[in-house]
Amino acid sequence: MSTHDGAAPDARGPLADLRVVEMGQLLAGPFCGQLLGDFGAEVIKLEPPGAGDPMRQWGREKPHGKSLWWPVVARNKKSVTCDLRTAEGQDLARRVIERADIVVENFRPGTLERWGMDFDRLRETNPGLILVRVSGFGQTGPYAPRAGYGSIGEAMGGIRHVTGDPGGAPARAGISLGDSLAAVFATIGALVAVHHRHSTGRGQVVDSAIYEAVLAMMESLLPEWAVAGYQRERTGSVLPNVSPSNVYPTASGEMILIAANQDTVFGRLAAAMGRPGLGADPRFAGHADRGRNMAELDDIISAWSARIETADLLERLHAGGVPAGRIYTAKDMFDDPHFAAREAIVRLVHPDFGELPMHNAFPRLSETPGSVRRPGPGLGEHNREVYGGLLDLPEDGIAALAQRGVI
Ligand SMILES: CC(C)(COP(=O)(O)OP(=O)(O)OC[C@H]1O[C@@H](n2cnc3c(N)ncnc32)[C@H](O)[C@@H]1OP(=O)(O)O)[C@@H](O)C(=O)NCCC(=O)NCCSC(=O)C(=O)O
Known part of the structure; x- marks a missing residue:
């Protein structure tokens, strides 16, 4: 793990x-x-002004009454207060945006327009501006004006119907998957738009909808229904026709993942199990055979794995070239030499929490890697830098804006 001083200057990314x-x-x-x-x-x-982003208050655990998510999601950012509900605040925002390349926003569609920051107006003074808009349903279409949360986008984008145990309630992932996916697509859109701007000088709008970001992950869901009349359902810890790929018990009382759902890899699993004949067994020899006989195969593997301690089991599987792994908690990640060797976790210095670990910047670029330089900022920490430095407002002007509650 690498340690960064929280006050380190920006790395050049x-x-x-x-x-x-x-x-x-x-x-x-x-x-x-x-x-x-x-x-x-x-x-x-x-x-x-006042409370800032509600994320400052969110979190499962709040030592010192403070969110542990905020320092992560707002890392490397600068915080400026600006009440967008006021004309003065809108004016300030437009002036900052005049000097920007990209605006990212995730208000309800229509809110930005209501605040006098529609794209046409913003690009009058900044024709290269890229406006990245994240919303539940997109900026057009009958549902555009609806308020949208990630959970609804996950439901309508298709993932909720296929997640969970058969016959049970649609389950959610243990994270805000739809929101994060929409943000990843927004990021792709932003970078594509930057690329286009290099040759044309022109900006554009990037419209990332949560339900579409989820839909984009849904593999062959739509043609399966349209062409084959097949409706995907919830299948718990397995995928139909993909076998073996499941959780299996160990003698240590754990469940581990083993995946050997290709003929070559399955042959290696069979050898690691000391049963090389399984690879040629007509019930399991081919992909389709294993898919048909998944339950039987899972029983055979479970009966084998349950007799072996986790560490020994994993060693045998890894040595045999079979993908397998424990189901990690945060503690496992901190203890893992691979995470350490790749610096998957960085440690920052935080004014309230002291040393603050979080995940590194991914993916890794060989020439121009990303970096985590500082945790999420205090509310308005950069007011003077942005309003004074970037907009050139005088000190007493900034103080007057603060006095009036605009910033
Ligand atoms: C999340 C929402 C449903 C919240 O809807 P609303 O409360 O109606 O808010 P709006 O988007 O219209 O934005 C207006 C509010 O923004 C807040 N706001 C934020 N920044 C400012 C600044 N700088 N100044 C003034 N007001 C501000 C303020 O509370 C406003 O509410 P007023 O004080 O009333 O004026 C919507 O933003 C939305 O559909 N967003 C698109 C999809 C999305 O991002 N969903 C949430 C992802 S997180 C998620 O899904 C999840 O956690 O789960």
């Missing part, structure tokens, strides 16, 4: 020449800002 203005809240927009910031973009987050 590959996006260091981009200024991003982030408006919005929680995750679906801000995770896009996080990704761009990881690669060095200057991300200026505009927050309502």
